[in-house]
Amino acid sequence: MENVMLEYAAMDRELNHYMKAIEETVNQIKREKPENIPDLKHLVNEKFTALESKNTDSDFQKNEKYIYFKDQLKEMRKQFCHQSDNGNEAIEQIDEDIAVTQSQMNFICPITQAEMKKPVRNKVCGHTYEEDAILKIIQTRKQQKKKVRCPKIGCSHADVKGSDLVPDEALKRAIDSQNKQSWSTLEKSAGYAAATKKICCERSCEISC
Secondary structure, rough: OHHHHHHHHOOOOOOHHHHHHHHEEEEHHHHHOOOOOOOOHHHHHHHHHHHHOOOOOHHHHOHHHHHHHHHHHHHHHHHHHOOOOOOHHHHHHEEEEEEHHHHHHOOOOOOOOOHHHOEEOOOOOOOOOOOHHHHHHHHHHHOOOOOOOOOOOOOOOOOOHHHHHEEEHHHHHHHHHHHHHHHHHHHHHHHHHHHHHHHHHHHHHHOOO
């Protein structure tokens, strides 16, 4: 569980650094007003690399999301330990629930910006995409004789290949499980609403009679 939280904190830090690099590049261009626009992509990458080079493990201790999840985990452990005779079993359940919640943050494809149906993981950088979407990009770039950069913001991997992609079965199960739970909740809510409506109708009829 700790590793999952740290991985998310690292991704969050990368994203923040990338956005900061873009902001600094824009401000530099506005400030210097060069006659010829420089290679913006190169400038952003330079600034991003500089920011990443200053990374330390202590940064994670200051990450707001990391701190939030740590606090939530502690609080839930306290509550479940009081409510359950088997403390170890309760803690394992908490870890599993939080892990699923954490996984939901990776349900969205960075290409389509929609929930993935057939997620595939890049063995090189570890990022996941919708299979059809990434394969389509690879095919298009191949025809143009160009390499494919990982579409995940902040990722430096610049040569995504079809041979590096493998089905992410664990993530697919998590997505399917979440969707199943969502439908179950909706069905229960619909059933409750229907039952309530029926009771109200019956009572209305009784009053009318």
